[in-house]
Amino acid sequence: MPPSAKRHERRELPGGARLDIEGLTLTHAFRSRPTLRELSLRVDPGERILLLGPSGCGKTSLALCLNGIIPQSIPASLEGAIALAGRPVGIEPPGAWAETIAFVFQDPDSQLCTLTVEDEVAFALENRALPPAEIDGRIDGALDRVGLPQAWRQRASRFLSGGEKQKLLLAAALAQDAPIYLFDETTAHLDPASTLEAYELIQRVMADRPGSSALFIDHRLDRLLPMIDRVELLDGEGRLVAGAPPTELFHDHRAAVAATGSWQPLAAELFGFLREAGIKLAERPLAMAEVPGILSHAAHAAGAALRDRLTVLVGQWLAARRCAPAGPSGPVLLRAEEIGYAPRGGPSLLAGVDLEIRSGEILGLVGANGAGKSTLGLILAGLLRPSAGCLHHAGIEAAGSFLFQNPEHQFLAVTVAGELAASLGDAEPQRLEEALDRLGLRDKRDLHPFQLSQGEKRRLSLAALMLAPARPLLVLDEPSFGLDAAGTASLMRQVAELRQSGRGIVLITHDMDLAAALCDRLAVMSAGRLLRVDRSEAIFADDALLAAARLRPPETQILQAWLDARPA
Amino acid sequence: MPAPLERSRLGSLNPLSKLALAGAFLAASSLVFEPRFQLAAILAALLPLILFDGARPLELLWRLWPFALVGLGYLWLNLAFFDRAAAYTWTSAAVPVAQDPALFAGTTLFLRAIALGAISLFFVRTTDPADFLRSLMLRCRLPPRWGFALLAAFQFLPGLADQLRLLRLAQAQRLGAQPRGWAKRLAGYRRLAIPLLADSIRRADRAAIAMEARGLRHPLDRSSLRPSLFSWADGLFLATGLALLAALDLLLV
Numbered sequence: 001m002p003p004s005a006k007r008h009e010r011r012e013l014p015g016g017a018r019l020d021i022e023g024l025t026l027t028h029a030f031r032s033r034p035t036l037r038e039l040s041l042r043v044d045p046g047e048r049i050l051l052l053g054p055s056g057c058g059k060t061s062l063a064l065c066l067n068g069i070i071p072q073s074i075p076a077s078l079e080g081a082i083a084l085a086g087r088p089v090g091i092e093p094p095g096a097w098a099e100t101i102a103f104v105f106q107d108p109d110s111q112l113c114t115l116t117v118e119d120e121v122a123f124a125l126e127n128r129a130l131p132p133a134e135i136d137g138r139i140d141g142a143l144d145r146v147g148l149p150q151a152w153r154q155r156a157s158r159f160l161s162g163g164e165k166q167k168l169l170l171a172a173a174l175a176q177d178a179p180i181y182l183f184d185e186t187t188a189h190l191d192p193a194s195t196l197e198a199y200e201l202i203q204r205v206m207a208d209r210p211g212s213s214a215l216f217i218d219h220r221l222d223r224l225l226p227m228i229d230r231v232e233l234l235d236g237e238g239r240l241v242a243g244a245p246p247t248e249l250f251h252d253h254r255a256a257v258a259a260t261g262s263w264q265p266l267a268a269e270l271f272g273f274l275r276e277a278g279i280k281l282a283e284r285p286l287a288m289a290e291v292p293g294i295l296s297h298a299a300h301a302a303g304a305a306l307r308d309r310l311t312v313l314v315g316q317w318l319a320a321r322r323c324a325p326a327g328p329s330g331p332v333l334l335r336a337e338e339i340g341y342a343p344r345g346g347p348s349l350l351a352g353v354d355l356e357i358r359s360g361e362i363l364g365l366v367g368a369n370g371a372g373k374s375t376l377g378l379i380l381a382g383l384l385r386p387s388a389g390c391l392h393h394a395g396i397e398a399a400g401s402f403l404f405q406n407p408e409h410q411f412l413a414v415t416v417a418g419e420l421a422a423s424l425g426d427a428e429p430q431r432l433e434e435a436l437d438r439l440g441l442r443d444k445r446d447l448h449p450f451q452l453s454q455g456e457k458r459r460l461s462l463a464a465l466m467l468a469p470a471r472p473l474l475v476l477d478e479p480s481f482g483l484d485a486a487g488t489a490s491l492m493r494q495v496a497e498l499r500q501s502g503r504g505i506v507l508i509t510h511d512m513d514l515a516a517a518l519c520d521r522l523a524v525m526s527a528g529r530l531l532r533v534d535r536s537e538a539i540f541a542d543d544a545l546l547a548a549a550r551l552r553p554p555e556t557q558i559l560q561a562w563l564d565a566r567p568a
Numbered sequence: 569m570p571a572p573l574e575r576s577r578l579g580s581l582n583p584l585s586k587l588a589l590a591g592a593f594l595a596a597s598s599l600v601f602e603p604r605f606q607l608a609a610i611l612a613a614l615l616p617l618i619l620f621d622g623a624r625p626l627e628l629l630w631r632l633w634p635f636a637l638v639g640l641g642y643l644w645l646n647l648a649f650f651d652r653a654a655a656y657t658w659t660s661a662a663v664p665v666a667q668d669p670a671l672f673a674g675t676t677l678f679l680r681a682i683a684l685g686a687i688s689l690f691f692v693r694t695t696d697p698a699d700f701l702r703s704l705m706l707r708c709r710l711p712p713r714w715g716f717a718l719l720a721a722f723q724f725l726p727g728l729a730d731q732l733r734l735l736r737l738a739q740a741q742r743l744g745a746q747p748r749g750w751a752k753r754l755a756g757y758r759r760l761a762i763p764l765l766a767d768s769i770r771r772a773d774r775a776a777i778a779m780e781a782r783g784l785r786h787p788l789d790r791s792s793l794r795p796s797l798f799s800w801a802d803g804l805f806l807a808t809g810l811a812l813l814a815a816l817d818l819l820l821v
Contacts, residue, residue, distance in 0.1 A: 069780055098783030110774035112723055113716055113782065115698045118570070122793040123716075127783035129791040136570045136793065154574055158723055172782070383737045402741060408763050409738035422742070450766060468742070 016045020016211040017085035017100055017179035019066065024080035026061060026070065026238075035061050036238040038080070045179065047213045048206070048227050050246070053234030054261040054484040056453045059217045063182050065089075066215075067097035084180070098124055102178040106185035108165035109158075117143070117160075118153035121172045142171040145205055162369040163194030167201065174205055181206070181214040188481070191368040191510050193550035199223040219263040219484065222555055225286045235260045251284040261486030266513070266555045267291050273317050279310060288555040292562035299566075311566050318560060323362070323496045323518045330359030333393070333472050333504040334380060334400070340388030341375055349375050350528045353389070357473060357504040362495065364519035364536065365508045368550035372528040373508045377475040378402060380506055400473030400506075405481060407461035408450060416452070417445040419460060423467040431467070439463055455487035462494060474498060475506040480514050492518060516540065516554035524549045570793055577620045578694035583703045585802040589809040590691040596813055597683045603672065605820045606679035612812060613686035621694055628689065635685030639678035646674030697722055703796040712790060720775045724768075731767060735760050 019042065026036040035058040043049055051059045064070045068089045071078050082089045084100050102124075105111050114120050118139050125135040143150055146167045157168060166186060173181060183202065187195040199220075206214055206227065218224050225246045233242040233249065233256065242249060242256050250257060250268035257264050267285040274281065283294045295314065299307045339353040350372045357363055357380070365373045378384040379391070381400035404410055413419040420435050436442045439459050444452060449460060458479060465474070476495070480488045495518060499505055509515050515522060515536065522539040524531045526549045532539065537560075539545065540553045573580070597609045617623040647670055701718055704710040739759055 064777065067781060069777055073776070073780060093785070094780045095783040095785045098781065101781075103778070103781040105774065105778060107774060109723070109727065110771045111778040112720075113775070113779050113784075114719055115722065118793065119698060123779075123784075124782035126790050126792055127785060129789050131791065132570065132793050132795070135791070139570075139793075153571075158726070176782070378737065381741070383741055402738075404734065404738050406734075406767070408766065409735050410742055411763065412739065412742050412759060450763075464742070 016213060018045060018083075019043040019101075019180060019213065019215075020081070020083045020086075021062075021065075022081045024062075024065065024078070024082065026058065026065060026079075027077045028061070029075040029077075034238060035076075036065075036234075039234075039238070039240050040080075041232060041240065041243075043180070043213050043215065045211050045213055048216070048229045049214070050216045050218065050221075050224065050228045050231045051234065052219075052231050052257070052262050054236050055455060055482060055487060057234045057236050057260075058238040059234065060184055063103070063184055063215070063217060066180075066182065067101050067103075068092070068094045095127065098176060098178070099128060100178055101180040101182060102173040102176040103182045103184065104166075104169050104173050104186045106188040108162060108169055108189065111169055112157050112165065115156055115158070116153070117148065117155050117157055117168055120157055120168055121175050124172060124176045138175045138177070142175040145174055145208070146171040146201060161194070162190050163197060166190060166194070166198055170198075170201065170205070179212050181212055182217075183214065184217045185219070187218070187220060189369070191550050192512055192552035193368065193547075195220065195510075196223060196552055203227050221263055221265045222267075222287050225265060233257060233260060233262065246286055247284050250286065261484050263485045270314070270317055270559070274310075274313055277313050279306070279313065288558050291559055295562060311563065314559065314563055318556060318563065321513075321517050321556060323492060323499070329361040329520070330502060333357050333359050335392040336380065336389065337392065338389035339376070339379060339386045339391070341372075341379060341384065341386050348528060350379070350386075351388075353530045355380075355523060355530065355533065357506060359472060359502050359504050360499060361520045362499055362505045362507055362518050363533075364515040364522040365506055365525065366510075366512070366515055366522055366549070366551055367525035371525040371549070373525055374405070374477055375528075376525070377477055377506060377508050380473065381475045400475055401465045401468070401471045403462055403465060403474065403476045403479060405478045407457040410461055410464070411449040414448055415446050416441050416449055416460060419449050419464050420467060423464045435463055435467060454482040455484070455490070458483060458487070458491065459494070462491075466498065471503075473504045473506070475508070477508045478510065479507070480509065480511055488514070512540075512552055512554040513556060516556060524551065526550075573696075573699075573794070575696070575699075576622065576694065578616060579621070579696065580801070581694070581805055582796060582798050582802050583695045583700040584707055584796070585798065585806050586691050586695055587700075589806055590687050592810065592813055593687045594684060596817065597680055597687065600817070600820075601673075601676050602820055603675045603679050605816055606676060606683045608816050608820060609683040610679065610686045612809075612816075613683070613690040617690060617693060623693065628686075631689055632682055632685050635681045636678075639681030642677035642681060643674035646670050646677065699796075702792065702794065705790075706792055706796040712784060716779055716784060720772075720779075724771060724775070728764075728768065732760070732764060735763055 021039060021041040024036055024039040025034050027034045039062070051062065053059055061070060064074065065078065065082060066084070066089065070076050072090075072094055084097060089097065112120060113123050121139045121142050122135050125138055130138075139153065140150065143153070148164070148167055148171060157165060160168060166189075170186075186202070187198045190198060203226070206212065214227075216224060216228070228246050230243060231246050231249045232240055235241045241260065242253055244253065250264055251271065254264065254268060254272045265286050267288050267290065270291065271281065271284065281294060281298055283290075285291055285294055295310065299310055302310070334357045336353055336355040339350060339355075340348065341350040342348040353376060365377060367373055375384065379386050381402035382391075383402055411419055412422050417432065417436065420432050424431055424435075436445055439456075441452075441456065441460065444456070449457060452460060462476075462479070479491055479495070483491060492514075495505060495507070507515065507519060519536050521533060522536050523533045524539060524545060531549055532542070532545055540557050546553060578586075593609055593612065597606060600606075614623075614625075614628055617628060618625060698719065701710070701715045705712055705715040739756070743756075
C-alpha cells in the first residue's frame with residue numbers, strides 16, 4: 001500500500017496548524033547511509049498520528065527535524081522540505097518554533113531545565129517573553145489540567161517520582177499552548193500504573209484541544225490506539241511503508257507491520273492467528289478488553305465444533321506466548337534471609353527481604369519505580385553487600401551475574417570481537433567465531449560496542465556474561481527496555497535457552513506481559529519490602545496487591561480469564 | 569502575580585547583595601593578618617545564621633570541619649617550622665599582642681581558613697541556586713545558555729555519582745578482582761571514563777535539545793516570572809554589613 005493512499009479528509013479546526021513533510025531524506029553527519037529516505041507526510045489540524053517502526057528506524061530523528069534541531073543544531077544533510085503552519089522550518093532558529101510545536105521526550109530526568117515545578121512550566125513562556133502575570137496564570141491552568149497540586153509550585157522537581165516528573169513535563173508542554181504536540185516514548189521510564197495514568201491524562205488533555213494535532217512515537221499500543229486517527233509505519237531503512245487508520249493497518253496489513261519488526265496490538269495478533277487458522281471473525285478489535293465479548297458472541301453463535309476449536313486456538317495462542325517451564329524447578333540456588341540495605345549515611349532502601357531462587361526457574365521482580373528492585377537484584381548477584389541479613393549460597397562462591405539496564409556499562413573492550421574474547425579467554429577462537437555467528441554480529445566484529453544498535457548491544461552484553469565461566473544465577477535488569485518486537489522475541493528465546501541450561505534467572509521488569517510470558521513466580525516489591533512471592537497467575541489475580549504495588553495485570557490476563565471461564 | 573517565594577529572612581534577600589557583602593568580607597579576611605579580626609568575621613557570618621535562619625550551632629560546626637582541618641595544618645606547620653629570626657621583619661607590629669610570632673601566625677591562618685569557610689557557608693546556606701542564577705541572568709547579563717546549563721548541571725551531578733557506582737559494579741563483575749598495579753588501575757579508570765563520558769554527553773545532548781525545543785534564546789528577548797528585585801531589606805543588610813566591616817577594621821587592625 002503506498003503511503004499516500006488512504007489520505008484523510010481535510011479538517012479545518014480553530015487553533016490548528018498543518019505539518020507538511022515532502023520527500024525528506026536525512027543523513028546524519030559521519031554516516032554513509034541515510035536514516036530517513038524520501039519520506040512524505042501531512043498532518044492536518046486535529047489529527048492524532050502514531051509513528052511506528054522498529055528501534056533505530058529514525059523516528060526520533062524525524063521528530064527533531066520538525067523544528068529544525070536537525071540540521072541546525074545536530075549536523076546532518078537534509079533533502080526535501082518541511083513546513084509548519086505553511087512556513088519552511090529552516091527560515092527560523094529551532095527555538096522560534098516552540099510556539100508552534102511542543103515536545104515531551106522520554107527520559108524525564110534529562111529534560112528538566114530548572115529546579116522547581118513552577119520554573120519548569122514557566123521556562124518556555126519566559127523564553128517567549130510573555131508578561132509575568134500571564135505566565136503565572138498559565139502555570140495555574142497547566143498544573144490543574146495535569147492534576148499537580150498548586151501547593152507544589154515551589155517544590156524541587158528532582159524529588160518528584162518518575163510519573164510526577166512526566167506530568168510536570170506534560171504541564172510545561174500544555175502551557176506552551178502550541179497547535180502541534182509531539183510525544184516521544186513519554187512513558188518508557190514509568191511503572192505500569194504511572195504509564196496508564198499518563199495515557200489517560202494525555203487522552204484527557206488532548207480531548208480538550210480538538211484543534212491541536214499530536215504525533216506519538218510509542219510502542220505501548222493497547223492504551224494509545226483509541227486516540228489515534230492514523231498510523232504511519234516506517235521500516236528499518238527509514239522508509240514510510242504504510243499509512244492507514246489503526247484498525248485497517250493492524251488487521252488488513254498485518255504482514256507489513258510484522259515484516260518491519262514493530263510492535264502490534266495483542267488483540268490484532270490474536271485475530272490474525274485465528275484468521276490464519278481458518279476462523280474468520282467480522283470484528284477487528286485493537287484493545288484486548290474488547291476481545292472476550294467478541295469471542296463469547298462468536299462462540300455463542302457458532303456450532304459446538306467451531307466453539308471448541310475457538311477455545312483450543314485461543315489456548316494455543318496464549319500458551320505460545322508463554323515460555324514453557326523446563327519442568328519442575330531444581331534445588332535451591334540461593335536463599336536470602338532478612339535482607340536489608342541502606343547506603344552509608346542514607347535512608348533504608350530494603351528491609352526484611354526473604355526470598356529463595358531455584359535452579360531452572362525464572363523469578364520476576366516487579367514493583368513501582370524506586371521500590372528497590374535493582375538494589376535487591378545487585379545483592380542477589382553478589383555485587384552489593386547487604387547491610388542486614390544474609391545470603392545462603394548452595395555451596396558456590398560466586399553466585400550470580402547481573403545484566404545492567406544500560407548494556408554499555410559492562411563493555412570492557414574496544415571491539416565486538418574483543419568483548420566476547422574478554423569473556424572467553426584467548427584459548428577459544430573457535431567458540432568466539434560461533435558466538436559471533438549466533439549473535440549475527442560477524443559483519444560488525446571490528447566495530448566499537450557503543451556503535452551497535454540498542455538490540456545488538458543488549459544481545460552482546462548478555463552473550464558476554466553467558467560466555468564467561470558459568471555462574472548459576474543470572475539477574476536481568478529491564479532487559480527489554482528500548483527493544484522492538486523482534487528484539488524482545490529474540491531476547492525471550494535467549495532467556496528461555498538459559499533456563500534450559502539449569503540456571504536460576506531473576507527478571508526485573510515493568511513489562512507485565514513479558515513477566516507473564518517468562519516468569520514462573522513473581523516477587524512483588526513496594527517501598528523496599530517484599531509484599532508477596534507467588535506463582536504469576538496468583539499474583540495477577542490479586543487486585544488489591546497489584547494496586548498497592550502500582551502494577552497492572554498483563555493484557556493477556558483478560559483473555560486467560562475468558563478461557564478459564566469456558567467449560568472444559 | 570505569583571505568590572511570594574517561601575524563603576527564610578536571609579534567604580529572601582537578593583542573592584547579589586549577599587554576594588557583594590560576602591565578597592567584601594572574603595577580601596578583608598584574606599588581606600587582614602589579625603586573629604581577632606578573623607574571629608570577628610567568623611562570628612559575623614555564623615551569628616546571623618543562628619539568629620535569623622534557624623541554623624543549629626552543631627550543624628554549622630559540622631559543615632566547617634574541613635576548613636578547620638586545613639587551618640589546623642597551617643597552625644601545625646607554623647608551630648613546627650616557623651623561622652623566628654625572620655619573623656620580626658614582617659610581624660613586628662603585631663608581636664606584642666601575641667608574644668609568640670609562631671603562635672600568632674599559626675592562629676591567624678587557622679582562623680582565616682575557618683573564616684573563609686564560614687563566609688562562604690553564609691552565602692551558600694541562605695541562597696537558593698535558582699534565585700542566584702536568575703539574578704545573575706537578569707542583573708549581570710549572564711547569558712541564559714550558561715545560566716540554564718548550570719542549572720541542568722546542578723540537576724545532573726547527584727546522578728553522576730550513582731552512575732559511577734553502577735559502572736564500577738558492572739566492570740568489577742566482568743573483571744573479577746580489583747586490578748593491582750598502577751598501570752592496570754590506570755587502564756581501569758580509562759575503562760570507566762569512556763562509558764561515563766559517553767553517557768554524560770548523551771544526557772547533556774538531551775538536555776540541550778529539550779531547552780532548544782522549548783525556545784531558549786537571546787537574553788534580551790526573555791521575560792521572567794519572578795524579577796530580581798532589591799528591597800529596603802537589601803539596603804539595610806548591605807549598610808549594616810559594610811558598617812560592621814569598617815568598624816572591625818578600625819577597632820581591630
